[in-house]
Amino acid sequence: MEKELWKGNEAIAEAAIRAGCKYFFGYPITPQTEVPEYLSLHLPEIGGCFLQAESEVAAINMVYGAGGCGVRVMTSSSSPGISLKQEGITYLCGSEVPCVIINVMRGGPGLGTIQPAQGDYYQATRGGGNGDYRTPVLAPANVQEAADFVRMAFDIADIYRNPVMVLADGMIGQMMEAVEWHDIEKRELPAKPWATTGTQGKREHNVINSLYIQPEPCAEHNEKLEKKYKLIEEKETRYEEIDAEGCEVLFTAYGTTSRVCRAAMKLLADEGIKAGLFRPITVWPFPYAQLKKAAAQNSVKAVVVAELSLGQMIDDVKIALEGSKPISFIGKAGGLVPTPREVADAAKKAIGR
Amino acid sequence: MAIVYQKSKGLTDKELHYCPGCTHGIVHKLVAETLEELGIIGTTIGVAPVGCSVFAYDYFSCDMHGAAHGRAPAVATGIKRVSPPGTTVFTYQGDGDLAAIGTAEIVQAAMRGEKITVIFINNAIYGMTGGQMAPTTLIGQKTTTSPLGRTKEHAGMPIKMCELLSTLDGCVYAERVCVTDIPNLNKAKKAIRKAFELQQQNAGLTFVEVLAACPTNWGKPPIKAVEWLKENMIPYYPLGVYKDSAEVK
Amino acid sequence: MAGKVTFCQDRCKGCELCVSVCPKGIIVIDQEVTNRKGYHPAAVKEMDKCIACASCAKICPDSIITVERL
Numbered sequence: 001m002e003k004e005l006w007k008g009n010e011a012i013a014e015a016a017i018r019a020g021c022k023y024f025f026g027y028p029i030t031p032q033t034e035v036p037e038y039l040s041l042h043l044p045e046i047g048g049c050f051l052q053a054e055s056e057v058a059a060i061n062m063v064y065g066a067g068g069c070g071v072r073v074m075t076s077s078s079s080p081g082i083s084l085k086q087e088g089i090t091y092l093c094g095s096e097v098p099c100v101i102i103n104v105m106r107g108g109p110g111l112g113t114i115q116p117a118q119g120d121y122y123q124a125t126r127g128g129g130n131g132d133y134r135t136p137v138l139a140p141a142n143v144q145e146a147a148d149f150v151r152m153a154f155d156i157a158d159i160y161r162n163p164v165m166v167l168a169d170g171m172i173g174q175m176m177e178a179v180e181w182h183d184i185e186k187r188e189l190p191a192k193p194w195a196t197t198g199t200q201g202k203r204e205h206n207v208i209n210s211l212y213i214q215p216e217p218c219a220e221h222n223e224k225l226e227k228k229y230k231l232i233e234e235k236e237t238r239y240e241e242i243d244a245e246g247c248e249v250l251f252t253a254y255g256t257t258s259r260v261c262r263a264a265m266k267l268l269a270d271e272g273i274k275a276g277l278f279r280p281i282t283v284w285p286f287p288y289a290q291l292k293k294a295a296a297q298n299s300v301k302a303v304v305v306a307e308l309s310l311g312q313m314i315d316d317v318k319i320a321l322e323g324s325k326p327i328s329f330i331g332k333a334g335g336l337v338p339t340p341r342e343v344a345d346a347a348k349k350a351i352g353r
Numbered sequence: 354m355a356i357v358y359q360k361s362k363g364l365t366d367k368e369l370h371y372c373p374g375c376t377h378g379i380v381h382k383l384v385a386e387t388l389e390e391l392g393i394i395g396t397t398i399g400v401a402p403v404g405c406s407v408f409a410y411d412y413f414s415c416d417m418h419g420a421a422h423g424r425a426p427a428v429a430t431g432i433k434r435v436s437p438p439g440t441t442v443f444t445y446q447g448d449g450d451l452a453a454i455g456t457a458e459i460v461q462a463a464m465r466g467e468k469i470t471v472i473f474i475n476n477a478i479y480g481m482t483g484g485q486m487a488p489t490t491l492i493g494q495k496t497t498t499s500p501l502g503r504t505k506e507h508a509g510m511p512i513k514m515c516e517l518l519s520t521l522d523g524c525v526y527a528e529r530v531c532v533t534d535i536p537n538l539n540k541a542k543k544a545i546r547k548a549f550e551l552q553q554q555n556a557g558l559t560f561v562e563v564l565a566a567c568p569t570n571w572g573k574p575p576i577k578a579v580e581w582l583k584e585n586m587i588p589y590y591p592l593g594v595y596k597d598s599a600e601v602k
Numbered sequence: 603m604a605g606k607v608t609f610c611q612d613r614c615k616g617c618e619l620c621v622s623v624c625p626k627g628i629i630v631i632d633q634e635v636t637n638r639k640g641y642h643p644a645a646v647k648e649m650d651k652c653i654a655c656a657s658c659a660k661i662c663p664d665s666i667i668t669v670e671r672l
Binding site: 022023025049051053054055057058059061062063064065066067068069071073087088091095196197198199200201202205206207208209210211213 | 395396408413427431434458
């Protein structure tokens with residue numbers, strides 16, 4: 001298949017169109033702005049609608065309205081804008097409205113910086129909105145994956161009636177890489193009898209809503225959602241292992257940082273240290289059992305977590321390993337990216353070399 | 354024997370939770386009757402707010418969304434932009450929802466000329482949370498968060514949404530009505546009908562503000578509340594058409 | 603008798619708005635009845651004076667009134 005050179009953000013936008021998404025509501029913010037720019041040109045060409053909202057708050061609520069009507073719909077933003085979308089995300093989860101949300105992460109806190117970061121891990125995996133809810137989060141490590149995961153995200157959203165996030169960072173969004181527009185796995189998608197398409201006088205009215213004022217129905221609703229989240233954990237957990245078998249150091253990293261780890265693995269190999277990588281692809285659901293298994297090998301002396309933050313995913317690594325292996329951390333926040341040398345040195349330190 | 358009046362098919366059988374004499378129920382049925390008369394119940398999608406009318410999604414028999422506080426115009430925008438031509442979309446919002454937390458959403462939806470109808474209930478108070486000051490609370494009016502009465506110095510003058518929105522080109526129709534008596538109720542019904550008809554012509558955003566009584570939080574029996582509305586609200590919020598830039602064809 | 607007014611008294615909240623708009627003044631709050639909500643509901647005492655104008659039904663916030671013309 002032919003390879004094409006695509007900028008990350010534009011590949012994300014094109015992938016949405018190829019997934020059958022005709023509707024996008026968003027707001028400009030660096031470093032994701034090429035997503036709305038691309039769609040503002042190309043969605044009208046296919047009879048869709050691009051709308052630049054007055055705020056991220058409005059954009060996510062437009063997504064809520066559109067998604068409730070049963071169409072495929074997407075929004076994208078970067079960290080501070082995703083903070084603003086949190087209210088909408090919890091409503092989308094509570095009302096079980098499928099949609100895709102792109103976060104091209106930048107440094108924080110507050111306005112932070114426009115450079116790449118992974119400081120929104122807690123927000124993405126724990127949820128920045130109120131209540132018990134979950135959103136599946138796919139974390140691409142290159143532009144090809146960004147293009148693939150956006151398409152997968154729409155399927156996951158429809159299958160489970162839930163928002164799905166694609167968690168990229170400024171590096172993935174801004175760089176250009178080769179992309180093959182290969183087919184993704186074809187999945188069976190449910191009908192949407194719940195959508196507000198007008199009763200046409202043929203059925204009772206459909207209501208898209210997250211209010212359950214009485215505690216018993218609200219508890220029941222929460223339990224129903226919890227069952228769904230458990231099913232997602234069971235069916236949708238994704239990860240990748242690279243040279244993990246028999247490794248002495250097991251790096252654990254996602255997205256851009258996993259690429260730095262791969263470069264560090266080569267430096268370590270030159271020094272006779274066998275290092276492997278465990279890369280969560282879904283950061284929620286997090287591949288706890290799979291990571292524990294990979295780290296349980298006798299050869300593994302230390303697990304080294306690398307992040308573009310001062311340590312967020314490391315909490316999930318600790319939960320996974322349950323104290324079974326030493327864990328150390330290398331990370332930078334605020335838009336800086338650790339070099340392969342720095343990561344390799346952190347690994348050596350972790351195993352006393 | 355001919356039926357002169359019965360409950361509209363635009364309403365479900367659900368019992369309304371509103372307090373005795375609350376205006377919400379009256380406006381609900383004016384909207385429901387309009388949808389029924391225009392024959393569009395089956396092609397209408399409504400958006401309920403947060404506030405006393407939060408359960409409006411249970412009361413209208415058309416498809417409904419419940420929106421986050423103040424976001425109804427954004428939700429309605431999303432619905433309208435993806436729905437087939439001929440779909441009617443309306444929001445039903447109170448003054449806390451529309452004139453406080455949702456000011457950005459209503460102003461921007463009006464600026465864009467979203468083809469939606471907005472029914473705005475102004476009762477000069479927060480009802481659901483128990484009688485706090487609203488942006489529409491009158492000067493001197495006592496509420497649980499303006500216990501000595503609202504002052505201009507502290508909270509500014511009450512916001513006039515019809516006047517504000519009528520300055521925007523995209524808002525093609527804005528009228529303020531009340532339902533305190535039958536002649537006014539008939540006018541309100543006419544305004545609501547016109548708002549929906551103009552939407553059907555894709556004219557732009559149509560806005561009907563209904564001055565409403567909140568007997569419970571005003572601390573008055575329903576009839577006294579109606580009198581208070583006439584004596585205090587109408588002088589500050591004059592009834593009438595504020596914008597009428599599109600003709601009903 | 604020109605009109606007949608039927609109240610779904612179970613759902614009445616006794617707000618008296620119907621009383622306030624009846625041009626014939628024939629609607630009363632029935633103090634002898636307490637409905638399941640705990641309210642004294644509205645009722646028409648002199649039905650033969652009803653003109654079927656439907657004012658009461660139009661203003662009833664709870665849509666509990668049906669009006670027929672005889």
